[in-house]
Amino acid sequence: MSRWEPNASGRLEQAALDLYRERGFEQTTVAQIAERAGLTERTFFRYFADKREVLFWSQDMLQELAVTTIASQPDRAAPITMVVAAFDAIAATFPQERREFLRQRQAVITASEELQERDSLKLASLASAIAEALRQRGVTDPTAYLIAETGGAVSKVAYIRWISETGPRTLSQILRESFDELKAVLGSWG
Amino acid sequence: MSRWEPNASGRLEQAALDLYRERGFEQTTVAQIAERAGLTERTFFRYFADKREVLFWSQDMLQELAVTTIASQPDRAAPITMVVAAFDAIAATFPQERREFLRQRQAVITASEELQERDSLKLASLASAIAEALRQRGVTDPTAYLIAETGGAVSKVAYIRWISETGPRTLSQILRESFDELKAVLGSWG
Numbered sequence: 410m411s412r413w414e415p416n417a418s419g420r421l422e423q424a425a426l427d428l429y430r431e432r433g434f435e436q437t438t439v440a441q442i443a444e445r446a447g448l449t450e451r452t453f454f455r456y457f458a459d460k461r462e463v464l465f466w467s468q469d470m471l472q473e474l475a476v477t478t479i480a481s482q483p484d485r486a487a488p489i490t491m492v493v494a495a496f497d498a499i500a501a502t503f504p505q506e507r508r509e510f511l512r513q514r515q516a517v518i519t520a521s522e523e524l525q526e527r528d529s530l531k532l533a534s535l536a537s538a539i540a541e542a543l544r545q546r547g548v549t550d551p552t553a554y555l556i557a558e559t560g561g562a563v564s565k566v567a568y569i570r571w572i573s574e575t576g577p578r579t580l581s582q583i584l585r586e587s588f589d590e591l592k593a594v595l596g597s598w599g
Numbered sequence: 600m601s602r603w604e605p606n607a608s609g610r611l612e613q614a615a616l617d618l619y620r621e622r623g624f625e626q627t628t629v630a631q632i633a634e635r636a637g638l639t640e641r642t643f644f645r646y647f648a649d650k651r652e653v654l655f656w657s658q659d660m661l662q663e664l665a666v667t668t669i670a671s672q673p674d675r676a677a678p679i680t681m682v683v684a685a686f687d688a689i690a691a692t693f694p695q696e697r698r699e700f701l702r703q704r705q706a707v708i709t710a711s712e713e714l715q716e717r718d719s720l721k722l723a724s725l726a727s728a729i730a731e732a733l734r735q736r737g738v739t740d741p742t743a744y745l746i747a748e749t750g751g752a753v754s755k756v757a758y759i760r761w762i763s764e765t766g767p768r769t770l771s772q773i774l775r776e777s778f779d780e781l782k783a784v785l786g787s788w789g
Contacts, residue, residue, distance in 0.1 A: 595781060
């Protein structure tokens with residue numbers, strides 16, 4: 410078997426998801442995932458540190474996309490506009506036809522405390538990276554931290570809503586609506 | 600040694616924190632924590648499932664407080680007012696003299712991915728419980744979920760800011776300011 414495997418990450422993720430659904434996350438081994446994907450255990454570990462990471466392999470790419478998006482915003486852009494643009498850039502990478510897969514993935518995460526923990530930490534890492542990117546653009550704290558964390562919360566809610574729906578609305582649309590709604594709710598407060 | 604120990608949770612937490620700072624989280628065993636606290640390992644496990652939980656023992660009480668606070672809000676209260684009241688009730692349980700301890704605790708959490716994961720999950724659980732309490736009060740989704748998660752993000756930022764400061768401002772004050780700031784930032788958007 411050659412060192413390079415076409416779309417190995419995606420194949421391993423699909424195999425892992427299938428096995429986690431069939432047998433549960435705890436009961437599945439890396440050897441089983443590799444076998445199901447037609448790859449070796451060694452290949453698995455070339456891509457992922459453990460059997461949790463296989464469900465989060467696109468995280469680094471999404472984080473990089475968010476950071477790059479903030480770096481490329483015009484100088485006159487307001488900090489909140491940069492944050493919305495960053496989460497919207499991520500949302501745009503989730504096509505409608507991926508939703509069923511992601512719904513199954515979410516059910517697997519919800520069934521395992523270990524996976525929930527990893528999921529929560531990934532979101533926290535993303536928010537930290539976005540806060541840091543904002544600071545690079547001259548946004549000071551506490552604003553940078555506050556709007557990055559809030560953006561993370563809004564995008565989490567929008568994402569769960571999107572995968573729960575079956576209609577034609579895109580994640581980008583739902584994200585935008587969620588920010589609009591939060592603005593309205595806070596506007597009526599205090 | 601009797602089954603009941605005065606303030607065993609607090610003593611175990613202090614002992615665990617001291618050892619995590621001295622030796623690192625990974626290198627510390629439950630037996631060492633119990634010994635340092637002058638208690639038995641069996642007592643430890645009567646209170647905590649594992650050596651991560653010992654740093655989060657007040658979580659259930661805080662969650663209960665948040666849920667009770669929402670349940671006791673007047674019927675005319677706006678949903679966002681209920682959420683702010685819930686996080687403010689939690690904030691009020693953190694006195695200024697506890698800040699140094701919590702600063703040390705936060706440094707230990709930041710140094711360990713396992714503890715960060717548990718910390719992130721605890722916050723996610725709190726936000727879920729608050730969303731559910733809002734639904735019990737008739738607040739529908741996506742609003743309930745959106746404002747509960749946003750409240751979690753704001754309270755996280757306020758908490759980190761509070762433990763980083765040395766001045767007289769209370770967590771409640773900083774929390775309130777953070778909501779105000781988020782309102783102002785979102786008001787200027789879109």
